Structures are given as structure tokens and as C-alpha cells.
Amino acid sequence: MTEHTGSAGTPPRIVVVGAGYAGLAAAKLAAKWTDARVTLVNAHDRFVERVRLHQLAAGQRLRDLPLADLLRGTGVDLVVDRVTAIDPSTREVRLTRGALTYDRLIYALGSHADLDSTPGAREHARTIATREDAERLRADLAHARTVAVVGGGLTGMEAAAELAECHPGLGVTLITSGVLGDALSDRARRHVRDAFDRLGVEVRERTRVTSVHAGGVTPADGASITADTVVWTAGFRVPDLAREAGFAVDDRGRMVVDDTLRSVSHPEVVGIGDAAAVRRPGGAELRMACATGMPAAQQAVRALADRLRGRQPEPFRFRYRQQCISLxxxxxxxxxxxxxxxxxxxxxxxxxxxxxxxxxVRFTVLFQHYPTLPAG
Structure with missing residues (x-):
């Protein structure tokens, strides 16, 4: 029996919030695999290659990717506006300029830099979490002689290397609370360290930053590290919209989903991308990455389409293959x-x-053009 979702005789309404790596693909797949009316809501009218933002900050040009071009011929309606709230009781997505009702919601609002966990970070640090952030950092670097990159994850390593290579006269310091490349094998760690030595990047390991100020950062040991510009890559947060809406969320505010990526508290809602807490059958958590978000979009929409047709969907299956780091x-x-x-x-x-x-990285954009390509 086909699941009833819309009014009698009318197709269901699917609203997708967020047009990142997961959301844009999900909207296109929903229009392709269901007979629903699909609306995609995004705060900006461009698709952002987030995995290239360290290049933009370093002074390189990125491709211009208007969402209207990527959606042309798909039947997806694009609304450029910011989501301010979601009301599951009325199935309404509220925007700064109006509201949209839905029968099914795909929640793909992604993540943003965590600037509120460390004093002074919001006031004095730059990030590369959005295009606007990267452009502001690029402008700052035109006048900087030294920069401190805080955070030793993949984003921090890529940013430090890119800045040092594109600005040979810039003094770059990478500050990490752990060991450089601690999630990598010994051979990979050695190569990263050799690359940083070649590029002149100073590495401060086992150094926890407790505050950021106009002249740099203060670590836990109290010895201030000076820098004209601080780049904050130490952690990401998700929007509070899911928590505020009353959806089941984890302790980080990410939507808790079942093995078909459906909200455990609101079955009409699907959660994908960084803002969803996706776990394997054994409980292991999948990391925030486009490598997770793109295959999740495919399988989540396939499960949604199966349910609309009265079929039992398959559980989400996924395995990682590599971690890619540009230096x-x-x-x-x-x-x-x-x-x-x-x-x-x-x-x-x-x-x-x-x-x-x-x-x-090029495949991630090709996938947005052709989201049925194998992604996982």
C-alpha cells in the first residue's frame, strides 16, 4: 500500500533545507525518484565548494556555481532565504520572508565553525567555514605578517599548508591540542611533518588554546602566542533549529536518525549531512564530511521514495575508503x-x-550535476 502524504489527488510536498553537498543532491534525487513537488531552501544562491575554501582564503579563485544552473531542468523550486524555525506540529518551515509547508522534510543544514566554546574566538578569529569567512580571511592576510591556525584536524592542516605555500613571506604556526596527524598512520604523519618543514610551518603540539585576543592566542600554559591573524578550525557546531523544533537530537544538537536516516522522533523528517548523527549498526559515529553526506543523500532519498510507494526501505550501508589531505x-x-x-x-x-x-574534489561537483553517480 502506498503511504499517503499529500492531500487527496495532489502530490506530496518535499522541502529540503540546506543546499550543501548532501542537500542539493537530495533535492535533485527527490524530484527524480518521486512524484513530489520539491522545494530547496538555501540562504545563498550559490553552491559552495566548502572543501576548497582554504584555497579561496589563500588567494585562489573558485568556480562560480549558481544553484539555479545546477537545478535547471530538474523540476526543483529554489527559494533563497534563511530558515528561522521549523514547526513540526503544522509541518511548516519558517523563513525570514514567509513560510513553506511540507509533507516530508529533508533536514540538511550542515555545520558552522564553533566560535563560542573559547573566549575571544568570535571577536578575534577568522574561519574558513563559509565563502564569506574565507573572503574576510583573504582580505586580512593582505596586511598580515604572521598567522596562527588553531586546530590540527584535516581542515587545519590543509589551511596551514595552503597559506604557507601561497604566501611564502607569511609566518604560519599550526597549533593543535594533540599530535600532528594523530589519526594518520606513521608514514602519513611523517610526510605531513616533512611537508610542513619544507613550507616553513611551525607546529605547536599538545597546546590547548584557552582564549583568543587581538594579538594572538593564549594557551593553557599561559605563554601567549602572537599572531596578526588567527584562523579557527578547532571544531564545528550545527544549527540549533532541530533542537528548537523538538526533534530528537544528540548532545551536540544533531538530529538523531534511524538506520534509514529518518528522524527517530518525527518519521516525516529525514536527516542527512553534518547536522545528522549517523551511526553504524555497532554504534560507531560517521564523521562530518562530504564523503559521508553524498552517499547518505542517495540512500536517504531512496528510502523516502520506497516508503512513499509502500515499500520497506533498505538500511543505510556505508564504508570509508580514504582520508584525503592537500598540502x-x-x-x-x-x-x-x-x-x-x-x-x-x-x-x-x-x-x-x-x-x-x-x-x-572535482567529483564532488560532478556529483551535484549527476547525483545518481556511485558516491559510496
Missing amino acids: GRGDGVIQFVDHDDRPSGAVLTGRLAALYKESV
Whole structure:
């Protein structure tokens, strides 16, 4: 029996909030795989290659990708506006300029830099979480002599390397609370360290930043690290909209979903991308990444389409294959991983790794054009 969702004789209404790597693909797939009326809501009219924002901050140009062009011929209606609230009791998405009702909601609002957990970060640090953030950082770098990148994850490593390569006279320091590349294999860590030595990036390990000020940062040991510009990559947060709407969320505010990526508290809602807490059957959490979001979009919409047709959907299945790190334009590390994202002994480095990473990044845009391509 087909699941009833819309008014009698009318197609269901699917609203997708967020047009990042997961949301844009989900909207296009929903229009392709269902007979629903699909509306995509996004705060900006451009698709942002978030995995390239460190390049933009360093002074490079990115492709212009209007959402209207990416949606042309798909039947998806685009609304450029900011979501201010979601009311599940009336199935309404409220915007700054009106509201939309839905029968099914795909929640894909992504994440943003966490600037509120450390005093002074919001007032004195730059991030590369949005295009606007990256452009502001690029403007600051025109007058900076020193920069401190806080956060030793993949984003921090890529940002430090890119800034050092594009601005040879800039003093770049990477500050991490752990060990540089601690999630990588020994061989991969050595290559990252060698690359930073070549680029002149100073690394401060086991250094926890407790505050940010106009002249740099203060670590827990109290010895201030000076910098003209501070780049904050130490953690991400998700919007509070899911929590405020009353959806079941985890302790980080991410929507809790079942094994078909449907909200455990509101079955008419699907959660994908960074703002959803997706776990494997054994409980392991999937990391925030487009490598997770794109295949999740495919399987979530397939499950939604199955339910609309009265079929039992298959559970979400996914495995990681690699972690890709650019170290400037001509160097990188590809750390191959096992099913649970743990590093294996297989590593690709140097120019071949840079080409590999570039092909992966280009695929993320190709996927937005053709979201039925295999993504996981």
C-alpha cells in the first residue's frame, strides 16, 4: 500500500533545507525518484565548494556555481532565504520572508565553525567555514605578517599548508591540542611533518588554546602566542533549529536518525549531512564530511521514495575508503582506511596524492550535476 502524504489527488510536498553537498543532491534525487513537488531552501544562491575554501582564503579563485544552473531542468523550486524555525506540529518551515509547508522534510543544514566554546574566538578569529569567512580571511592576510591556525584536524592542516605555500613571506604556526596527524598512520604523519618543514610551518603540539585576543592566542600554559591573524578550525557546531523544533537530537544538537536516516522522533523528517548523527549498526559515529553526506543523500532519498510507494526501505550501508589531505597544490597525503575509518598501512603521498585529492574534489561537483553517480 502506498503511504499517503499529500492531500487527496495532489502530490506530496518535499522541502529540503540546506543546499550543501548532501542537500542539493537530495533535492535533485527527490524530484527524480518521486512524484513530489520539491522545494530547496538555501540562504545563498550559490553552491559552495566548502572543501576548497582554504584555497579561496589563500588567494585562489573558485568556480562560480549558481544553484539555479545546477537545478535547471530538474523540476526543483529554489527559494533563497534563511530558515528561522521549523514547526513540526503544522509541518511548516519558517523563513525570514514567509513560510513553506511540507509533507516530508529533508533536514540538511550542515555545520558552522564553533566560535563560542573559547573566549575571544568570535571577536578575534577568522574561519574558513563559509565563502564569506574565507573572503574576510583573504582580505586580512593582505596586511598580515604572521598567522596562527588553531586546530590540527584535516581542515587545519590543509589551511596551514595552503597559506604557507601561497604566501611564502607569511609566518604560519599550526597549533593543535594533540599530535600532528594523530589519526594518520606513521608514514602519513611523517610526510605531513616533512611537508610542513619544507613550507616553513611551525607546529605547536599538545597546546590547548584557552582564549583568543587581538594579538594572538593564549594557551593553557599561559605563554601567549602572537599572531596578526588567527584562523579557527578547532571544531564545528550545527544549527540549533532541530533542537528548537523538538526533534530528537544528540548532545551536540544533531538530529538523531534511524538506520534509514529518518528522524527517530518525527518519521516525516529525514536527516542527512553534518547536522545528522549517523551511526553504524555497532554504534560507531560517521564523521562530518562530504564523503559521508553524498552517499547518505542517495540512500536517504531512496528510502523516502520506497516508503512513499509502500515499500520497506533498505538500511543505510556505508564504508570509508580514504582520508584525503592537500598540502598545497602539488603535494598531499591519501591515507587509505579500513571499514571503520581507521588508518591502514597503505598511503599515497606527493604529487600523485595531490592529483588524487584534486580528482576527488572535482567529483564532488560532478556529483551535484549527476547525483545518481556511485558516491559510496
